[in-house]
Amino acid sequence: MKQPLTESDLPAADQTLGGVCSPSGRRRLLRVRSHGLTHPGRKRTHNEDQFLIAALTKALQVQQTSLPQDDVHYSGPQGHLFLVADGVGGNAAGEKASALAVNVIENFVVDTLNWCLQLRSNAADALLAEFQQALEQADHQLFHESRRRPELHGMGTTLTLAYNLGDELFVAHVGDSRCYLLRRGLLYRLTHDHTLVAEMVRRGLIDAQEAAHHGYRHVITNVVGGSDPGVRVEVHKLPLESGDVLLLCSDGLTEMVPDQEILAVLQDKPDPALACERLVARANEEGGKDNVTVVVARFE
Numbered sequence: 001m002k003q004p005l006t007e008s009d010l011p012a013a014d015q016t017l018g019g020v021c022s023p024s025g026r027r028r029l030l031r032v033r034s035h036g037l038t039h040p041g042r043k044r045t046h047n048e049d050q051f052l053i054a055a056l057t058k059a060l061q062v063q064q065t066s067l068p069q070d071d072v073h074y075s076g077p078q079g080h081l082f083l084v085a086d087g088v089g090g091n092a093a094g095e096k097a098s099a100l101a102v103n104v105i106e107n108f109v110v111d112t113l114n115w116c117l118q119l120r121s122n123a124a125d126a127l128l129a130e131f132q133q134a135l136e137q138a139d140h141q142l143f144h145e146s147r148r149r150p151e152l153h154g155m156g157t158t159l160t161l162a163y164n165l166g167d168e169l170f171v172a173h174v175g176d177s178r179c180y181l182l183r184r185g186l187l188y189r190l191t192h193d194h195t196l197v198a199e200m201v202r203r204g205l206i207d208a209q210e211a212a213h214h215g216y217r218h219v220i221t222n223v224v225g226g227s228d229p230g231v232r233v234e235v236h237k238l239p240l241e242s243g244d245v246l247l248l249c250s251d252g253l254t255e256m257v258p259d260q261e262i263l264a265v266l267q268d269k270p271d272p273a274l275a276c277e278r279l280v281a282r283a284n285e286e287g288g289k290d291n292v293t294v295v296v297a298r299f300e
Contacts, residue, residue: 135159
């Protein structure tokens with residue numbers, strides 16, 4: 001597995017299969033098949049994970065007309081949003097945090113992204129900034145709610161989202177859930193873990209083998225919400241090509257199932273629903289110590 005992925009790491013886009021641009025210079029639309037699945041695991045009594053899969057369409061709502069026709073006209077899907085959130089905070093606070101964060105993102109998409117369906121390339125940075133703002137808004141709302149309700153003090157959530165528009169992928173990430181991309185037999189991790197142990201690895205204080213069993217590997221250093229206001233949002237923009245497979249998951253999967261086995265499942269199960277079922281089953285077969293959530297999307 002190669003990690004993390006940057007645009008310069010990607011193989012050259014195959015323009016006949018929906019790369020960055022077609023020979024005419026127009027962006028290609030990729031067909032998307034996707035599925036999500038969440039499970040409380042074998043050790044937890046409730047599930048603090050949430051996921052979301054949504055398609056964005058243009059709509060025209062007819063208020064009055066002299067013509068017999070439908071009240072609403074829809075175009076085909078223009079963009080797709082995928083999201084995984086893993087709540088932290090104990091009791092019901094984690095479940096509340098992840099649900100509230102997902103609701104904030106949903107409202108953001110309705111109010112803002114629907115106007116960006118025909119995004120031009122020079123607006124990509126602006127869209128990434130909008131995603132950063134959305135996660136900052138979720139952080140503010142969670143922190144405000146936890147101060148208003150003492151029983152929710154300190155609640156927070158990881159939040160990893162991916163948004164594809166045509167053949168471009170935008171990723172925004174906070175915490176230790178992950179986003180992977182399978183391309184041409186290689187599994188790339190697109191996101192960094194925002195944990196104390198991951199930071200120690202990045203600084204060269206410990207190696208990856210030590211990190212896998214370190215006692216502090218679950219200490220998250222960056223969440224949406226939490227005890228202090230403020231969040232650092234990691235963002236990426238990448239071109240997509242036909243055959244790519246996207247995976248978003250909570251650490252309930254990656255703590256139980258190694259990356260090489262995740263790669264094998266994604267290659268062996270081209271149907272996103274079957275891939276999700278197999279990944280969740282493997283996490284539970286290996287102990288299911290935490291809630292496990294996976295979202296798989298295949299682009300063609």
